Amino acid sequence: MLRKITVFVFIIFCFILQCSVFTGLALAGIIPNLMIVLTSAFGFMRGEKEGLLIGFFCGLLSDIFFGGFLGFYALLLMYIGYLNGKFSGIFYPEDIKLPIALIIVSDLSYGVICYILMFLLRGRFQFIYYFTHVILPEALYTILATMFLYPLILSVNTKLEKWEKRRAQKFV
Numbered sequence: 001m002l003r004k005i006t007v008f009v010f011i012i013f014c015f016i017l018q019c020s021v022f023t024g025l026a027l028a029g030i031i032p033n034l035m036i037v038l039t040s041a042f043g044f045m046r047g048e049k050e051g052l053l054i055g056f057f058c059g060l061l062s063d064i065f066f067g068g069f070l071g072f073y074a075l076l077l078m079y080i081g082y083l084n085g086k087f088s089g090i091f092y093p094e095d096i097k098l099p100i101a102l103i104i105v106s107d108l109s110y111g112v113i114c115y116i117l118m119f120l121l122r123g124r125f126q127f128i129y130y131f132t133h134v135i136l137p138e139a140l141y142t143i144l145a146t147m148f149l150y151p152l153i154l155s156v157n158t159k160l161e162k163w164e165k166r167r168a169q170k171f172v
Contacts, residue, residue: 014038030137032145039077040106041153043084044091055081080106107142111135
């Protein structure tokens with residue numbers, strides 16, 4: 001129950017941070033995508049199921065407030081969380097290279113898929129412009145935000161795992 005409450009607080013915190021603080025810190029109209037950071041981080045830390053669920057709720061929150069279609073971002077972030085969960089077997093907390101690489105790939109994939117489904121299918125063929133002016137700057141800004149947010153997520157997850165292990169040992 002504590003984990004569910006903590007994850008819920010993280011989702012709300014990152015969403016509010018993304019919508020308020022980083023909107024004021026936008027660089028050329030680009031803000032970091034903290035929902036991707038959260039979904040990816042919990043995906044490879046906790047596995048496919050948790051990545052999928054967190055991705056769904058992060059995406060649903062984005063759909064409710066920003067989406068034109070209910071379920072588009074939820075489905076997209078669900079897949080991202082699930083695919084990041086596939087890497088949970090090779091995740092080591094002390095190694096930051098895998099999380100950074102997965103978050104970069106996730107954010108770039110997110111941007112390309114959004115471009116394909118929201119612009120390309122409507123006949124807007126300026127992929128190079130969109131990639132250099134939206135996708136790439138957002139990925140770079142997201143990685144910069146990840147450097148500060150990821151250690152917090154990792155430390156909370158580590159403390160929750162220790163708490164869950166102690167609690168499980170009490171009942172055995």
